[in-house]
Amino acid sequence: MTSPPPNDTFLRALRREPTPYTPVWLMRQAGRYLPEYTATRARAGSFLALAKTPSLATEVTLQPLARFPLDAAILFSDILTVPDAMGLGLYFADGEGPRFQRTTADEAAIGALTVPDMAKLRYVFDAVAEIRRALNGRLPLIGFSGSPFTLACYMIEGSGSADFATVRRMAYGRPDLLRRLIDVNAGAVAAYLNEQIAAGAEAVMLFDTWGGLLSAAAYRTFSLSSMRAVLQALKPGPDGQPVPTIVFTKGGGQWLDDIASCGASAVGIDWTVDLADARRRVGHRVALQGNLDPLVLLTDPDTVVREATAVVHAAGPAPGHVFNLGHGIVPATPPDHVAALIETVHRESRATRASA
Amino acid sequence: MTSPPPNDTFLRALRREPTPYTPVWLMRQAGRYLPEYTATRARAGSFLALAKTPSLATEVTLQPLARFPLDAAILFSDILTVPDAMGLGLYFADGEGPRFQRTTADEAAIGALTVPDMAKLRYVFDAVAEIRRALNGRLPLIGFSGSPFTLACYMIEGSGSADFATVRRMAYGRPDLLRRLIDVNAGAVAAYLNEQIAAGAEAVMLFDTWGGLLSAAAYRTFSLSSMRAVLQALKPGPDGQPVPTIVFTKGGGQWLDDIASCGASAVGIDWTVDLADARRRVGHRVALQGNLDPLVLLTDPDTVVREATAVVHAAGPAPGHVFNLGHGIVPATPPDHVAALIETVHRESRATRASA
Numbered sequence: 001m002t003s004p005p006p007n008d009t010f011l012r013a014l015r016r017e018p019t020p021y022t023p024v025w026l027m028r029q030a031g032r033y034l035p036e037y038t039a040t041r042a043r044a045g046s047f048l049a050l051a052k053t054p055s056l057a058t059e060v061t062l063q064p065l066a067r068f069p070l071d072a073a074i075l076f077s078d079i080l081t082v083p084d085a086m087g088l089g090l091y092f093a094d095g096e097g098p099r100f101q102r103t104t105a106d107e108a109a110i111g112a113l114t115v116p117d118m119a120k121l122r123y124v125f126d127a128v129a130e131i132r133r134a135l136n137g138r139l140p141l142i143g144f145s146g147s148p149f150t151l152a153c154y155m156i157e158g159s160g161s162a163d164f165a166t167v168r169r170m171a172y173g174r175p176d177l178l179r180r181l182i183d184v185n186a187g188a189v190a191a192y193l194n195e196q197i198a199a200g201a202e203a204v205m206l207f208d209t210w211g212g213l214l215s216a217a218a219y220r221t222f223s224l225s226s227m228r229a230v231l232q233a234l235k236p237g238p239d240g241q242p243v244p245t246i247v248f249t250k251g252g253g254q255w256l257d258d259i260a261s262c263g264a265s266a267v268g269i270d271w272t273v274d275l276a277d278a279r280r281r282v283g284h285r286v287a288l289q290g291n292l293d294p295l296v297l298l299t300d301p302d303t304v305v306r307e308a309t310a311v312v313h314a315a316g317p318a319p320g321h322v323f324n325l326g327h328g329i330v331p332a333t334p335p336d337h338v339a340a341l342i343e344t345v346h347r348e349s350r351a352t353r354a355s356a
Numbered sequence: 357m358t359s360p361p362p363n364d365t366f367l368r369a370l371r372r373e374p375t376p377y378t379p380v381w382l383m384r385q386a387g388r389y390l391p392e393y394t395a396t397r398a399r400a401g402s403f404l405a406l407a408k409t410p411s412l413a414t415e416v417t418l419q420p421l422a423r424f425p426l427d428a429a430i431l432f433s434d435i436l437t438v439p440d441a442m443g444l445g446l447y448f449a450d451g452e453g454p455r456f457q458r459t460t461a462d463e464a465a466i467g468a469l470t471v472p473d474m475a476k477l478r479y480v481f482d483a484v485a486e487i488r489r490a491l492n493g494r495l496p497l498i499g500f501s502g503s504p505f506t507l508a509c510y511m512i513e514g515s516g517s518a519d520f521a522t523v524r525r526m527a528y529g530r531p532d533l534l535r536r537l538i539d540v541n542a543g544a545v546a547a548y549l550n551e552q553i554a555a556g557a558e559a560v561m562l563f564d565t566w567g568g569l570l571s572a573a574a575y576r577t578f579s580l581s582s583m584r585a586v587l588q589a590l591k592p593g594p595d596g597q598p599v600p601t602i603v604f605t606k607g608g609g610q611w612l613d614d615i616a617s618c619g620a621s622a623v624g625i626d627w628t629v630d631l632a633d634a635r636r637r638v639g640h641r642v643a644l645q646g647n648l649d650p651l652v653l654l655t656d657p658d659t660v661v662r663e664a665t666a667v668v669h670a671a672g673p674a675p676g677h678v679f680n681l682g683h684g685i686v687p688a689t690p691p692d693h694v695a696a697l698i699e700t701v702h703r704e705s706r707a708t709r710a711s712a
Contacts, residue, residue, distance in 0.1 A: 162518070163651075165651055165654070165686070168649060168651040169651045169654045169655055172649065172651065172652045172655050172659050172663055173654075173655030173656060173659050212628065213628070214628065215627050215628060215649050215682075216628060216629060216630035216633070217630070217666070219628070251607065251628070253609075253610035254609035254610035254612075254628070254629065254630075256610075271571050272568065272569070272570065272571060272572060272575070272607070272610070273572060273610065274572035274573070274610075277572070293524060293528065293571050295519075295521055295524040295525045295528065296528045298521070298525045298529075299525055299528050299529030300529060303528050303529050307528055310573070326571075330521070
């Protein structure tokens with residue numbers, strides 16, 4: 001038996017180099033829509049036990065790659081590991097989103113906050129290393145973190161929220177406090193991603209899930225500026241080359257021009273954005289990643305093929321598109337529809353290049 | 357005693373005519389942040405009883421005008437009166453948003469749907485007429501409806517939703533069904549707004565609360581096109597002149613160019629939009645309405661003054677700005693902050709014009 005050749009399509013697309021087809025990976029590709037994931041999670045006992053046990057995190061990271069010809073692996077973890085390492089006590093109540101036992105919402109708590117000892121996040125770096133060994137060069141591995149602002153959202157509210165009212169109020173009324181919190185987060189996220197890179201992550205992504213709730217001015221001040229600071233603090237990979245980076249602000253479509261100038265290799269776009277329009281607006285400064293509505297995967301195979309084809313065509317033949325969903329895959333997704341999606345993206349993008 | 361002269365600043369700004377200052381009104385200006393509203397609602401027994409009793413709807417419509425020098429009145433009602441008149445059974449569970457007893461989500465229910473007899477909405481038109489009599493020409497009165505797509509969201513899901521997954525799935529998988537539902541809604545909304553105009557509404561607004569959840573293509577197909585159809589079907593006012601119109605798609609900032617071409621006099625923008633950038637993008641085709649983050653009102657008077665001034669300056673000195681919040685006022689808002697806001701908008705906009 002010989003190993004298949006390494007697939008670097010994803011990394012080349014992030015660098016806007018020509019590729020024979022459009023690479024594809026899916027946010028939450030390792031997750032509850034896969035029965036094998038549900039089985040491993042049951043064995044682990046909880047989501048956090050799964051994320052904190054490198055061998056199990058490796059197992060679920062690899063599961064979708066065994067089923068589908070995806071072009072990248074992404075570390076199985078959570079966006080909130082950093083504040084958990086700061087001592088806030090991350091937990092998941094049954095059927096709910098993430099919660100913290102303690103919030104960081106007042107002068108005293110924010111003043112006392114420091115960048116955590118990265119040893120507390122050792123389980124993440126061990127998982128990165130173990131996944132890299134298991135991948136054995138077949139596919140690139142993406143590391144990630146929540147953005148400094150998105151971490152602040154959960155740290156201040158203590159949980160998810162429809163409108164993150166406390167955070168937005170602080171952005172206007174106590175910008176000094178929010179600034180201090182976000183600066184600490186930016187230092188922590190940079191250290192965290194640098195450790196992931198040292199452990200073997202070949203690209204890193206910042207998930208800015210809640211930046212889109214801010215006013216344009218507050219977004220620039222609190223979210224975009226801190227992502228720029230993180231990106232500037234990133235070290236080269238073990239080969240001495242810069243590691244490609246992706247920033248994804250959900251709801252940030254109207255700010256694409258600004259986001260494209262933050263220093264990232266690629267900008268993730270959600271499903272509300274017209275991808276062809278996005279390309280016109282940002283030119284060829286950055287790669288674009290996205291942006292099929294994940295709910296398309298709940299329809300039927302013909303619709304999946306039609307809508308995925310439309311995204312491939314909207315991206316156009318120029319290099320620099322990574323196909324993805326515009327948000328995470330939902331648990332009710334039939335795995336067969338994922339297979340149809342990936343097959344369509346590969347086939348249609350090859351055809352587009354052949355006719356270009 | 358003599359009456360104050362009629363204040364038509366709001367209507368003139370919608371027509372992009374020069375005004376001595378920027379007019380201001382606030383989404384949900386009659387609402388729970390006012391103790392007198394809470395008292396009237398308690399007397400009515402429920403939100404719906406309040407909305408369905410013209411004398412009480414008139415009373416709460418006028419309450420904020422007695423406190424603050426607002427430049428427009430807006431009918432006190434709900435965005436979901438039309439599907440209620442279609443027989444879906446609108447109700448409000450304690451502490452929750454609107455719900456319907458029946459959904460309109462399948463082929464049979466959607467196929468059976470028709471434009472309701474406007475007599476069922478008589479209580480709305482009676483309220484409009486009664487408010488107009490009470491205003492006696494002092495201030496213009498705004499009528500409104502939910503947009504055809506936003507009505508469809510609630511009719512399909514039966515309630516609010518974090519992601520309106522069923523609706524989005526239908527947009528991709530059964531566009532024919534969603535089209536049929538939205539076409540009926542558009543006919544009903546046009547008839548409804550025409551009756552409001554006949555009863556005395558001097559401007560009308562479409563609240564497209566959920567259009568921003570759609571892909572760009574689906575937004576154009578399902579929400580924007582149906583708002584355009586409604587606007588085209590509107591009749592002139594009793595004076596034979598066109599009635600100014602406002603469309604507001606929350607989360608629609610990235611689509612402003614398209615929205616500005618839908619035929620409305622003004623485009624409402626939420627707090628995430630950079631107002632100066634919006635003006636550059638749409639030119640002077642339309643008036644703009646917005647867009648202070650309502651959570652600014654939860655901070656302190658100095659911050660309210662600073663942030664409101666920033667919005668006035670972002671709008672610039674050109675005619676065609678109606679100051680508003682970027683979303684509804686929240687119940688915890690101190691009324692004193694609203695007073696500071698309105699005073700600031702009037703003062704700063706006069707100063708801006710004087711120095712222009």
